[in-house]
Amino acid sequence: xxxxxxxxxxxxxxxxxxxxxxxxxxxxxxxxxxxxxxxxxxxxxxxxxxxxxxxxxxxxxxxxxxxxxxxxxxxxxxxxxxxxxxxxxxxxxxxxxxxxxxxxxxxxxxxxxxxxxxxxxxxxxxxxxxxxxxxxxxxxxxxxxxxxxxxxxxxxxxxxxxxxxxxxxxxxxxxxxxxxxxxxxxxxxxxxx
Amino acid sequence: xxxxxxxxxxxxxxxxxxxxxxxxxxxxxxxxxxxxxxxxxxxxxxxxxxxxxxxxxxxxxxxxxxxxxxxxxxxxxxxxxxxxxxxxxxxxxxxxxxxxxxxxxxxxxxxxxxxxxxxxxxxxxxxxxxxxxxxxxxxxxxxxxxxxxxxxxxxxxxxxxxxxxxxxxxxxxxxxxxxxxxxxxxxxxxxxx
DNA sequence: GTCTATAGTTTGATAGAC
DNA sequence: GTCTATCAAACTATAGAC
Numbered sequence: 001x002x003x004x005x006x007x008x009x010x011x012x013x014x015x016x017x018x019x020x021x022x023x024x025x026x027x028x029x030x031x032x033x034x035x036x037x038x039x040x041x042x043x044x045x046x047x048x049x050x051x052x053x054x055x056x057x058x059x060x061x062x063x064x065x066x067x068x069x070x071x072x073x074x075x076x077x078x079x080x081x082x083x084x085x086x087x088x089x090x091x092x093x094x095x096x097x098x099x100x101x102x103x104x105x106x107x108x109x110x111x112x113x114x115x116x117x118x119x120x121x122x123x124x125x126x127x128x129x130x131x132x133x134x135x136x137x138x139x140x141x142x143x144x145x146x147x148x149x150x151x152x153x154x155x156x157x158x159x160x161x162x163x164x165x166x167x168x169x170x171x172x173x174x175x176x177x178x179x180x181x182x183x184x185x186x187x188x189x190x191x192x193x
Numbered sequence: 194x195x196x197x198x199x200x201x202x203x204x205x206x207x208x209x210x211x212x213x214x215x216x217x218x219x220x221x222x223x224x225x226x227x228x229x230x231x232x233x234x235x236x237x238x239x240x241x242x243x244x245x246x247x248x249x250x251x252x253x254x255x256x257x258x259x260x261x262x263x264x265x266x267x268x269x270x271x272x273x274x275x276x277x278x279x280x281x282x283x284x285x286x287x288x289x290x291x292x293x294x295x296x297x298x299x300x301x302x303x304x305x306x307x308x309x310x311x312x313x314x315x316x317x318x319x320x321x322x323x324x325x326x327x328x329x330x331x332x333x334x335x336x337x338x339x340x341x342x343x344x345x346x347x348x349x350x351x352x353x354x355x356x357x358x359x360x361x362x363x364x365x366x367x368x369x370x371x372x373x374x375x376x377x378x379x380x381x382x383x384x385x386x
Numbered sequence: 387g388t389c390t391a392t393a394g395t396t397t398g399a400t401a402g403a404c
Numbered sequence: 405g406t407c408t409a410t411c412a413a414a415c416t417a418t419a420g421a422c
Binding site for chain 1: 224304340343349354358368373380
């Protein structure tokens with residue numbers, strides 16, 4: 001067998017630790033996850049975690065990669081409507097829902113709130129893959145200019161941030177996402193003429 | 194005299210401590226400002242700071258109020274162009290410049306990166322005053338719908354965040370601020386018909 | 387791989403002399 | 405108001421037995 005059973009069990013253990021870390025992050029915020037709390041959560045002693053992660057930042061890195069994999073799965077589970085504009089709005093809406101569903105995950109993936117943490121190249125590659133998915137849907141909808149793409153991404157992120165900062169759980173900002181997407185996409189199409 | 198000389202000297206000392214705290218924040222990030230470093234910066238011992246601030250969060254609160262006062266001064270120093278649309282773009286541009294000029298200040302004022310810190314009512318009132326300035330300029334430009342105001346603010350914040358996160362010091366995102374302001378303001382005016 | 391024990395830091399905050 | 409001395413608590417990380 002290519003992947004031994006011990007390796008499988010180890011990966012499962014790593015995954016369960018990461019899941020427990022997300023649970024703590026959702027409860028206390030991503031910055032306040034400590035190895036002691038995490039060890040208690042998974043029923044081991046704190047130094048035992050070093051059998052799975054070389055450092056705390058290695059844990060954050062695993063969470064970062066895991067969160068981006070969740071995003072990829074979410075995006076790939078969408079069956080895109082035929083109309084490219086509708087597809088774009090569906091995609092951006094799903095992205096916004098994903099972001100708002102878990103503020104702690106959002107903080108680690110898209111904000112830079114953990115001092116000293118920089119994702120590894122491997123983990124960052126997953127994030128780039130997810131962004132590439134978004135860009136391809138924008139392209140299909142006729143938003144091809146780099147500046148227009150930047151604006152559409154920034155506008156979406158701005159609505160998400162405002163929603164999470166001021167009214168988590170509500171829709172005061174995100175209810176405008178579809179309309180804003182139309183406004184920016186229309187403007188992008190006009191500029192192509 | 195209404196304000197005694199001792200009170201004046203004390204206020205000046207408080208101001209100098211806050212300024213030193215900003216200096217440390219710019220150097221190491223707002224989250225890594227410690228009372229020990231701050232004390233060394235102003236030439237006193239760490240416990241002496243408690244003669245001026247009851248707690249670390251009280252220091253953050255003074256910085257929060259100070260930063261928002263800086264914003265108010267910046268906005269009030271602008272002589273607004275007669276054309277309300279130009280005035281709007283000037284104002285939002287000045288706001289963006291203010292935000293990008295000091296990432297640490299931006300983090301404390303507009304992001305929520307310090308766990309456990311909530312601004313006091315007094316400090317928050319200054320922030321509300323600054324936001325009110327922005328809203329009044331939007332009103333003058335015909336952006337009066339609450340949803341449209343939310344979108345304009347969120348879009349501006351989104352461009353600022355993207356600029357600071359990915360390319361501090363550059364203009365890849367902020368160079369689109371004027372155009373995006375026009376696009377959103379035009380759309381707001383159309384919707385009023 | 388998991389444990390106990392502990393090193394080594396850093397932090398915010400308090401007590402009490404001057 | 406400023407100091408010295410110190411508390412009390414958290415944290416990451418390592419050493420070494422089993």
